[in-house]
Amino acid sequence: MSNIAYFPTRPDPEDSRPGKRERTKVANRQAILDAARAVFGELGYETATVRDIIRRTGLASGTFYNYYKSKEEVFDALADDGARRFRPILRAESDKAVDFESFLRGAIRAYFDFLEGEHESWRINRPAGEVFPHARATPEIVAVFDEVRDAFAKVLEHDHAPAVDLDYFTAACIAVAREVGDKMLERRPIDVEGAADFAVRMILGGLPALPRS
Amino acid sequence: MSNIAYFPTRPDPEDSRPGKRERTKVANRQAILDAARAVFGELGYETATVRDIIRRTGLASGTFYNYYKSKEEVFDALADDGARRFRPILRAESDKAVDFESFLRGAIRAYFDFLEGEHESWRINRPAGEVFPHARATPEIVAVFDEVRDAFAKVLEHDHAPAVDLDYFTAACIAVAREVGDKMLERRPIDVEGAADFAVRMILGGLPALPRS
DNA sequence: TGAAATCATGACGGGGCGTCATCTGGCCTC
């Protein structure tokens, strides 16, 4: 009979590598992020309040403030999370690329795929006209931005030497990608390939290089 | 002695075409906008509260709500105001232009000049790191956007026929102008000419056409 | 097992929000 109990001496059958203390902490933090994503999606960022997020977690109000200081901080954490997931993808493209064009095309394509994927976690049910703030300069986002600029610098140098104003150029490229990406998401069906092609041509050759419709 | 009084029978020496009623209305509306501009400039948009704006006007709280429903609505009114002032400038450029390049150069130059001018009414004293929301789609802003697209359509058609995706193209151009414009404002000295040249070349010829530094 | 550390809890004071009953003074009529 001694073998009937699966875990006779351990009251905790779950993976308990980290102490319970630690586990509830990560669970709470995650619960807050999940609740925030849902609430921002349903109410819009501006309308949403910290209490809305708290209510959805079921936690006490004080608990929220053990993890984040404000609505902004939660939003930044979500943005940071997105950037953190995107960074390795971008790096992979950077490593894979052989020249500027292939890097650019890979990076933009990757970004648009990423956008399309994220799209659904967010735009659930949002009242029309509501708008999201553009992600603020969180550490991870700055890192992505810098990584793009550095990759540009490296690839361009290796490609052909002429030095352009990297700050302007990076800002312009990201602006084009972001804006065309946004517009892409508004169309049905969503055409990642077409949008990426447009953005790449725009950056590489400007107006004369754009695809004709 | 009867001619000593300058306005013997009219108690109101000022231009009194509209009644006093109407004049205080305009004055209040303007006072609220002025106060809002100052408060947004000093506290940043996020931090500012409706009460901050109200306090600065010296009006009663209820009075504010006779004119605007919320902080957002005041901000939109300010943005609308900017767009309304910019529109005729843009139209003048559109009329003056003979081909796409001259239109683009004129419009971007005008926008950057406008930006530099507005700059000072806003960035007084703002705590670092604070960020403004990108202007929402108010009627006047949509009008400017549409005007740009229509001007693009007309000039491009007249220039050389090949049809591009106008929505993407307009969005991309505005994105480039906005982002390069923002970066321009962060540099000292502010170089409107250089920034405009960069943006124009970027749009017209992409990377290969950019000025070398 | 008992002490210490950790942290979830929710009540609380502070303050911003938008409303509304009241009052003020400009406007119109005679």
Added chain:
DNA sequence: GAGGCCAGATGACGCCCCGTCATGATTTCA
């Protein structure tokens, strides 16, 4: 110029959100 009318200015009010903190429950450690 007297009197009535009404647009609209006023600010107190009730509501809710904010962030804090004293308390207590639970885990961890000795």
